[in-house]
Amino acid sequence: MKIKIGSSEFKNPIFAASGTFGYGEEFSRIIDINKLGAIVTKAVTLKPRKGNEGLRIAETPAGMINRIGLENVGLDAFINEKLKFLSSLKTGIIINIAGETKNEYVALAKVLGGLAGIHALEVNVSCPNVEKGGIEFSQDLIQFKELIKAVRKATEMPLIVKLSPSAGDILTFAKLARDEGVDAITVSNTFKASLIDTKSQKIYIQGGLSGPAIFPLALSNVIQVCKNIDIPVIASGGIHSVDTALQFFIAGAKAVQIGTFNFIQPDIALQIIKGITTFMREKKLSSINQIIGSLP
Amino acid sequence: MKIKIGSSEFKNPIFAASGTFGYGEEFSRIIDINKLGAIVTKAVTLKPRKGNEGLRIAETPAGMINRIGLENVGLDAFINEKLKFLSSLKTGIIINIAGETKNEYVALAKVLGGLAGIHALEVNVSCPNVEKGGIEFSQDLIQFKELIKAVRKATEMPLIVKLSPSAGDILTFAKLARDEGVDAITVSNTFKASLIDTKSQKIYIQGGLSGPAIFPLALSNVIQVCKNIDIPVIASGGIHSVDTALQFFIAGAKAVQIGTFNFIQPDIALQIIKGITTFMREKKLSSINQIIGSLP
Amino acid sequence: MERKIFFEKARLKENRKIGHNFYLLKFITSVNPVVISPGQFVDLRIRDNHDPLLRRPFSIFNYEKGIMSVLYKIQGRGTGMLSSLKKGDMIDYIGPLGNGFHPFKIGKTLSVAGGIGMAGLFYLQKIFNSIPLLIGLNEKSDALALLDLLKESRIQQNRVHIAVMEKTPEFFTGTATDLLQTFLKRTKYDLILSCGPEAMMHSVYKIAVKKNIATQFLLERIMGCGMGVCQGCTVKVKEKGRLNNKLVCKDGPVFSGEEIVWT
C-alpha cells in the first residue's frame, strides 16, 4: 500500500489529520500508531500560542465545530519536546504549519524543512493574515499565491497545501498551488459554521465543522479537484468508515486523513487499513493504485 | 407574528421550503397546513419535466442528498391543476420558478406574476444555463446579474432570489441581487455533495445536501449575509427544531423555510410556530421583530 | 374521498425475533382497520436522533384489535436499530400510506412471495384467505418460524405453500418461482400478486407473460417522504405507449407487471 508524495515514501496512505492526533503520544497508549502511514501534527506556529478563550468545541448533527485557535507549544518547544517522540516512530511525520504572516510560514518552513525525521510539511492556509487586515490566506487568491510561492522557495522538503472549502471555488486555489510547484494538496480543512445560543441570544460558537456530516461535501470537492489536477490530492473530511475512506481513493485521492473520527473510535485508522487490505484481496488488486482514481 | 416581504404580508414567518412540501395537498391530509406562514411550491418550469433518471435520493450522516432534477408538471398544468387547491388555502403562496434559459424565467415571471392568489415568486438559480454551456446561473456573477435584472423587470410581484451556497462568496451574489431590486433573498439552497458506490466503483449519487447536517453551515451564511445586507433574508438549511429556527431569526432572518425535516416530522412547522410563541411569551416579547436580528 | 393518514407515536407491544432472520414488531395504533388496504405500508421513525435520518417504510403485516404489526429483516443500520427497541418503547409512524393491491376478483388469483417479501402479502392473505400463497425461503428454520407465525396470526395454513432452498423432507425444495411453476402446471390462474427481490419478481413476470396471466407487484424503493412530495421514489412505467415516472409511495407501491419497465 506504499505511496509517494514528492520524494517521501509512506508505507500506506492512511494518515491522521492535523489537530486530531496531537503529536501521537496520547494515541500511542491506546493503539499501535506505527501502523499508520503518517501522522500530521497539530499546527506548529513560530511562537507558542494559547489559542482561543471560551468555549472551543460544540457538537452538531453528526459533526462538531471547533475553534481551538491553533493552541500549541511553538516551534522551539516542538523541536525540543515533541519531535523526539515523533522521530522514534516508524510512521511518516508531516508537520502542519501555520502563521500570522507570510514570513512566519517561511521561517517555519526553513527550520522544519531542514530537520531529519520529517517527511513533509503541510501548509495550513486557514489562518488570518494579520498584515492584510485579518483576511485568511485561504480567502484571497493573491495573498494565497504569494504565500505558497514563498514557502515553496524556502524548502525542498515535500510540501502539501491544505485548502479551505469555504473560500469559493476550491479548484482555482488548487491550480494556483500546483502552479507554484507544491507536491500535494489536501482537500480540505473544516467548513465555516456557527451556532447561536438562543437563551442569551448570542453567538455560541463560530468555527470549523468536521465529522461525518461533511463527508459528502468533502467528497464532492475531492472528485472535482482530482478530475482537474494532476498532482497528488490528499482527502480530508468526515471519514468514519472503511467505505468512506475507499470512496475518497476511488475519487482519486492518493492518501486520506482521518480527523474527528479518531475521537469517536480511536482505532478507526487501523480498521481502515485492515478494511482496505480486505477490499483489495476481494477485488484481487495488487496495488492501491488500482483503486486510486478508478472512478470513470 | 406577521411579517412583510415586498408588498405581501404573511401571517407568520414559518414557511415550507420548495420541493419538500409538494403543492400542499399531501401534507393537508396530515396537518393543518393553513397554519403555515407560506408554502413555497416545488419548482415550476415552463414545460413539464420528467426529472432525473436513476437513483434520486440517498441518506448521509444527519442529511440527505437529492437529485430530483426539477420534475414537475410544467406551467400550464400547474395553473390548471395545482393552483386552485393552493389558492383555496389561508396561507401565503410562493411559487419557486426554474428555467434553462433567461427567457424561460422571464416567461414564468410574466405569467405567474400576473395571477391572483400568489404572494411572491422565488427564483431558483441553481439551474444549468443551457445557453452558457450548462454553467449554473448561481455560479457566474454576470449571468446571475442578467437573470435577476430580467426577471425583476418582468414582474412587480414580490421577488425572492434563492442563492446557492456552493458558489463561492454568497454575500457577493446577495449584494448583486439586492442591487437589482429584489424584495428578499433566500439563504440558501442545498450544498453540492456526492457519494460513490464502492462496490461498482462508480458515482452513487451527485446532488444537493440538505437536512440537520447542514444547519451550522447555513447559519454561518445567514449570519454573514444578514450582517451586510439590508433587505429581508429568508433562511433555509437544516432546520430541525424550535431552537434551530430561533437561531436563524436571532441571526436576522425575517422568515425561515423548513425543508427536509418535513419528511422526518410532518408537524415540525406547527411545532416551531408553537415553540416561538412560547419563547416570545417567556421572554415577554410582543413582536417577532424583537427577536429578528437580535444577535449583537 | 381520501382516506385518513395517521401520524402518531405508538407504544410497542412487542418486538421479537422470528426464526433466525426475521423480526416481528407490534405496536398499539389508533388506525381503524377500515382504512387499511392490503399492500399499504407505514413509515417508521425509528429513533429521535438524526442519524440515520430518514424514516423507513414497512408493509403492514397484520392488524388485529388495535395492534398493528410489521415483519422485517435486518438490512442495515435502520433495521438494526429497530431490532433493539423493546416492549414499552415508543415508535413514531405515518400511515397507512400508498394504495395497496389493485381491486381484483379472488377466483383464479395466486400470491408469490420471496423471503421477507411475504410481509407485503400476509395481510392480504388474512383477508382473502382462499388465495394460495407461495412463499420462498432460504432455510428450514425460516419455514418452521413462519408456520408458528401463521398460527399466531390466525391465517389458514392449508392455503400457504412453502418452498425452501435448503433441502428438507417437510417442504418443497427450491425457489418460490420453482413452486409457482408446479402450481401453474396444475391450475389455470388469471392473476398473480407478488412481492420479493426485484430479480425474483422479474422472473415471476416473465413466467406470467408467457401464460398470459395478469400480475401485480409490490415494489420497494428508498424513500424520502413516503407520501408523494419529495419525488425520490420514482419507478419508470409505460403509460399509453409512453414512458413516464410514477411514485412508488403515492402511486404504488403496487404496480401491474405490464406498466413496470423491468431492467
Place this chain on the structure above:
Amino acid sequence: MERKIFFEKARLKENRKIGHNFYLLKFITSVNPVVISPGQFVDLRIRDNHDPLLRRPFSIFNYEKGIMSVLYKIQGRGTGMLSSLKKGDMIDYIGPLGNGFHPFKIGKTLSVAGGIGMAGLFYLQKIFNSIPLLIGLNEKSDALALLDLLKESRIQQNRVHIAVMEKTPEFFTGTATDLLQTFLKRTKYDLILSCGPEAMMHSVYKIAVKKNIATQFLLERIMGCGMGVCQGCTVKVKEKGRLNNKLVCKDGPVFSGEEIVWT
C-alpha cells in the same frame, strides 16, 4: 510509567433508575482495579450512530470484581439515550482517563458533593472510607435512594452526611455548603475535595480560602476526545503568577482551588 488505558466494547450488567433522578450503569470491564485512581473517568460511546457524535465522559463511580459502574443524570440527548440501554447491550468505553484526585493525607480531609457530583467522589469514599463525605441533594427521595446505593456499594454509611433542600425530619435541611459550614465549625480540616455544579464549587472554594483550607475540585467540560489531543476542554489556570490553559481531560479533571481561575 504511564498507566494503561483500555478501549473496548463492554457488556452491560444493568442500567437502572436510582430514585427519581439518577441512573446506575454497570458493565463488565477488563480494567484492572490497580489502574483506577479515584476521580478518573471513562468516555462512553453510547450508540454506534453519528448523532449525537461525541463520546460522553462519566466519573468512575465504582469498581467491584470486574464490574465498573457510573452514576448519571439525564441532561440531554446523550444521557437520555444512555438510559435506554438494557442489560446485555454493549457499550464502548475508553478509560480510565485523567488523573483523579491528587495525592493527599487522609487525616483532616473532607469531601463535598453537589447532586450528581457525588458520582465523582464515591469511589474515593470507598477506598478511603474514613473521610467524611457531605452530599447535597434536592429531594428526600434522592437521599433515600442514595442510602440504598451506599449499602449496595459497600460504603460505610456513618461517614456519609446528607443535606436535602426539601425540608425533612430525617436529613439536614439545606445545601451541601450549608452542611459544610456546620462541619467546619466543629472540626479543623486541611483539605476539601469537591465535585458538583460550578457555582457550588466556587462557594466551597470561597469558604475554604477564608479558613485557609486547601482544596481540590473535579471539573467538568464538554469534551471532544477525552484524552488530551483536541484541546477542546481547556480550563484557565494560574501557574507561577501567569495565566495558562490546562486540559480538563488530561491535566485534570481534578484541579486545586488556587490554580483555577474562577469566573
